[in-house]
Amino acid sequence: MTTATTTPNSAAKQSSGAPVIQMIGVSKWYTPEFQVLDACSTSVQKGEVVVVCGPSGSGKSTLIKCVNALEPFQQGDIFVEGVQVNDRATNLPKLRSRIGMVFQNFELFPHLTIMENLTLAQRKVLKRGKDEADAKARKLLQRVGLSDQAPKYPGQLSGGQQQRVAIARALAMDPVAMLFDEPTSALDPEMVSEVLDVMVELAREGMTMMVVTHEMGFARKVANRVIFMDKGAIVEDVPTEEFFGSPRSERAQLFLSKILSH
Amino acid sequence: MFSNFDFQVIIDALPYLFLQGMVFTLKLTLLAAIFGTIFGTVLALMRLSGVWPLPQIAGAYVNFVRSLPLLLVIFWFFFLVPFIAQKMVGSPRPIPIDPFLTALITFSLFEAVFFSEIMRAGIQSLPKGQVAAGYALGLSYTQVMRRIVLPQAFRNMLPVLLTQTIVLFQDTSLVYVLSLNDFLGIAGKIGQRDGRLTEMYIFAALVYFLISFAASQAVRRLQAHTAIIR
Ligand SMILES: Nc1ncnc2c1ncn2[C@@H]1O[C@H](COP(=O)(O)OP(=O)(O)O)[C@@H](O)[C@H]1O
Ligand SMILES: [Mg+2]
Numbered sequence: 001m002t003t004a005t006t007t008p009n010s011a012a013k014q015s016s017g018a019p020v021i022q023m024i025g026v027s028k029w030y031t032p033e034f035q036v037l038d039a040c041s042t043s044v045q046k047g048e049v050v051v052v053c054g055p056s057g058s059g060k061s062t063l064i065k066c067v068n069a070l071e072p073f074q075q076g077d078i079f080v081e082g083v084q085v086n087d088r089a090t091n092l093p094k095l096r097s098r099i100g101m102v103f104q105n106f107e108l109f110p111h112l113t114i115m116e117n118l119t120l121a122q123r124k125v126l127k128r129g130k131d132e133a134d135a136k137a138r139k140l141l142q143r144v145g146l147s148d149q150a151p152k153y154p155g156q157l158s159g160g161q162q163q164r165v166a167i168a169r170a171l172a173m174d175p176v177a178m179l180f181d182e183p184t185s186a187l188d189p190e191m192v193s194e195v196l197d198v199m200v201e202l203a204r205e206g207m208t209m210m211v212v213t214h215e216m217g218f219a220r221k222v223a224n225r226v227i228f229m230d231k232g233a234i235v236e237d238v239p240t241e242e243f244f245g246s247p248r249s250e251r252a253q254l255f256l257s258k259i260l261s262h
Numbered sequence: 263m264f265s266n267f268d269f270q271v272i273i274d275a276l277p278y279l280f281l282q283g284m285v286f287t288l289k290l291t292l293l294a295a296i297f298g299t300i301f302g303t304v305l306a307l308m309r310l311s312g313v314w315p316l317p318q319i320a321g322a323y324v325n326f327v328r329s330l331p332l333l334l335v336i337f338w339f340f341f342l343v344p345f346i347a348q349k350m351v352g353s354p355r356p357i358p359i360d361p362f363l364t365a366l367i368t369f370s371l372f373e374a375v376f377f378s379e380i381m382r383a384g385i386q387s388l389p390k391g392q393v394a395a396g397y398a399l400g401l402s403y404t405q406v407m408r409r410i411v412l413p414q415a416f417r418n419m420l421p422v423l424l425t426q427t428i429v430l431f432q433d434t435s436l437v438y439v440l441s442l443n444d445f446l447g448i449a450g451k452i453g454q455r456d457g458r459l460t461e462m463y464i465f466a467a468l469v470y471f472l473i474s475f476a477a478s479q480a481v482r483r484l485q486a487h488t489a490i491i492r
Binding site: 065068070092093094095096097098099100101103105107108109110111120121124125126169170173 | 392
């Protein structure tokens with residue numbers, strides 16, 4: 001760690017203890033012939049930011065959806081704060097409520113107001129009262145700079161605003177970790193930075209994050225590690241500066257040169 | 263043929279036709295639409311559940327009912343249910359069932375099949391990510407369905423559900439075969455009594471047409487309106 005920007009996280013990273021997310025040899029098949037994940041192992045410590053990149057179709061979305069059991073897998077184990085995700089006895093709704101997830105297409109609920117989007121799960125899952133949930137929602141809307149949008153519907157907001165609401169919605173559950181699946185790739189270019197700014201701030205505050213993204217600027221700025229995936233396998237899992245320096249795998253090199261030349 | 267068209271016979275029959283006949287028809291239509299939508303939604307959820315044997319049961323029901331003529335189902339219910347009830351309670355003679363209730367149950371069970379196909383299409387047309395987002399927040403299956411999926415599916419499909427209700431409105435006239443006092447039934451009875459079947463049936467056709475047409479136009483307006491909102 002040499003750059004000042006990574007300092008807040010490097011402190012957290014060194015805190016030893018059980019990882020927030022641990023994957024051990026996770027394999028998944030969509031059909032007996034088509035293996036989408038091939039023995040993926042990695043872990044994310046408390047306060048760590050891990051960027052996942054790789055060519056389209058390499059299994060990045062599938063991998064992070066396995067973390068909160070949105071996708072089942074056939075082999076291996078995943079633990080979130082020591083709780084086994086792939087154990088039949090695990091209370092999945094409870095486990096999922098502790099992991100925030102942000103999707104490529106925002107997935108706000110279009111029939112609910114912004115306020116209702118932020119309070120629905122707080123009330124139904126965490127059983128918070130209306131006042132508490134509303135207060136939490138307002139605080140988070142303010143944090144993502146959208147205080148005045150509470151009574152509107154998602155369709156009335158720009159893409160960048162919707163994605164910031166989606167981040168606030170996930171944060172309202174007080175998650176121990178946040179998963180991002182290409183949070184900026186559905187956005188118009190001029191809206192990318194407003195979302196990345198929120199994510200950078202979140203990372204610097206010490207949030208544990210696993211981020212699928214091709215925004216290498218974001219990776220350089222806040223990621224502790226970069227995971228490179230290809231054909232369902234984790235090809236590289238290295239500290240950020242090592243990933244952008246050398247040496248590294250040929251596939252990753254090729255991928256980086258393509259991404260960075262854009 | 264129309265030289266002696268008797269308007270007076272229609273005018274005299276108006277209160278009876280509307281206050282009793284049309285009220286019966288509309289009550290039957292609305293209640294059957296509501297129960298049909300509820301039962302249809304249950305069938306749709308069963309079909310999409312992927313939990314053996316729920317999809318098979320719902321699918322078999324839908325396919326079975328769809329291959330029966332409605333008129334036959336109405337006859338069945340009307341004539342068989344009293345005998346079934348008799349068997350069930352061990353009564354010495356068939357138990358008469360309120361004809362309105364019989365008609366309501368018949369139409370609800372029959373129309374549920376069409377409403378279920380509409381709701382199924384509505385549920386399937388939602389982006390998969392909506393369900394994933396609900397689960398990711400920790401909501402249960404029931405909560406995801408109740409709070410996220412069904413409200414959107416229902417809202418998106420409302421114009422189609424209403425169009426099906428207009429079809430149902432027309433179909434309810436089939437209860438005339440049971441001599442019930444729905445709109446068409448009353449028109450027929452008065453026509454028979456006064457020897458004015460031509461007048462009464464032409465008038466009945468006109469009323470069914472006007473109501474259905476006006477309702478269709480209203481649905482079209484609603485559709486345009488919701489299309490803008492989304
Ligand atoms: N539900 C599915 N059924 C079958 N194949 C799928 C399904 N979802 C994704 N895939 C395939 O799995 C591979 C990995 O997909 P994904 O994890 O979305 O990749 P990435 O996010 O890296 O682009 C792709 O080849 C994709 O076509
Ligand atoms: Mg993806």
